[in-house]
Amino acid sequence: MSSLLQNKESLRVPEPTLRRLPWYLSNVKLLKQKGERFVSSTQISKEINIDASQIAKDLSYVNISGRTRVGYEIDTLIAVLEDFLGFTNLHKAFLFGVGSLGGALLHDSGLRHFGLEIVAAFDVNPLLVGSKLNGIPIFHTDDFPRKMQEYDVNIGVLTVPIEIAQQITDYMVEGGIKAVWNFTPFRIRVPESIVVQNTSLYAHLAVMFNRLNYNEIK
C-alpha cells in the first residue's frame, strides 16, 4: 500500500521539470537531425546552459537510463520523452469562445503534434454557430452538454471575455470537463479535482515590455 502510494506520487512530476523536459526534447531532436546517435546530459548541458546534474535529475523521472560514457540513445530518448510528456497520445478538447484568440488557436493545427486536438468549439454568436473554422465545427454554447455525450473530451480551452470566464468555467466543469486551459487574464476558481493551466499571453507581454523598458533606460 505504501509502495503503491509512492508510485502514485512519483507520477506527479514537479512543474519546473515538466517545463524543462520539452527543451531537452527539442535539443535532442536537433542533434538527431545532425546525425548524432547518442547524447549525454553533459552535452545537452553545454547546448542549453543548464547544469548537467539538473538534467540527469529531470531525466530520472522519465523511464530511461543512459549508458556510461556513451549516454542516452537519441532515438529512444526522443520516443520516451514524447510519450512521457503526453505528446504521442492525442487528447481531445473543446474550445469555448471563438473570438480573436480562440479563432487563432483553431487555426493552429500544430497543437496536434503536441498531443492536443480541438475537436469542436462553442460560441453564442449567430454568425459563427453552425459554421466551421479550419475544419472545426462551431456549436452553440447551449449544445455543450449534448456534445459531451458525442465526443470523448475532457479538456476545455477557455478563450472567452473575462466577464464570463468564471461562468463558462463552472459550466464546463458541471458538464464533465476535467482540465481547463485558461488563456484569459482572469483567475478562475475550480474544484480541487480539476486541473487548471494558465497561459496568459498578456502577462508575458507585460513582463517583456517591463524588461524592454528597463533595458532602454540603462
Added chain:
Amino acid sequence: MSSLLQNKESLRVPEPTLRRLPWYLSNVKLLKQKGERFVSSTQISKEINIDASQIAKDLSYVNISGRTRVGYEIDTLIAVLEDFLGFTNLHKAFLFGVGSLGGALLHDSGLRHFGLEIVAAFDVNPLLVGSKLNGIPIFHTDDFPRKMQEYDVNIGVLTVPIEIAQQITDYMVEGGIKAVWNFTPFRIRVPESIVVQNTSLYAHLAVMFNRLNYNEIK
C-alpha cells in the same frame, strides 16, 4: 546618483508581481462593469484568493495610492495598471515564421489591446512571401534588415521550426531586435542586453497532461 540608481532599480518589477498585476486588472475591470467605483485590496483578495498584503505590496510598484476605508478608485486603478503594464502604448513587432502557430498569432488582433502590434511577418515560403494574412504583409526573410529601416520595430516574435530557432534569433539580434518573444520549445541564447520571453504552449500542455493523468489515477 545613488537615488537615481535606486529609481532605476525600482523599474525592474519582479516577474511574479508582473504576472499577478494582469489578474488584478481583469478583476477590477469586472467590478467596474458591475457599477463599482472603489475597490480595496481586501476585496480583490476575496475574489481571486491571494493575500491582501501581497496585493497591496504588488500595487505599491504601481504609482497609485488607495484611500483609507474606501480603497482605490477603480477608473484610476484601471488606467494606471494598463499604462504600467505597457498595454496602452502600442509596441510594434515583426513575426518570424508563418507556419501554423505564426499564422495563428497573425490572426489574433486581440494582442493590440494589450500593447502588441505585429506590423509585418517574414518567411521563405514562396507561396507566402508577397501575400498578406489578416492584413499583415509577409516579406522574404532576406528583406528583414531593409524592413528594419522602414518600420519602427524592436520586438521579434519567434515561431520558426526548432532547427532554425537559434539562427533566426541571431539574425534578429544582428538586425537590431531588442526583445524576442519565443514561442518555440527551443531554449535560445542571446546577448545579455536582449530580452527573451519564453511562451511555450507545449510545455504548458505537458504540465496539463501530467496533472490530468495524475488525477485520473487518484
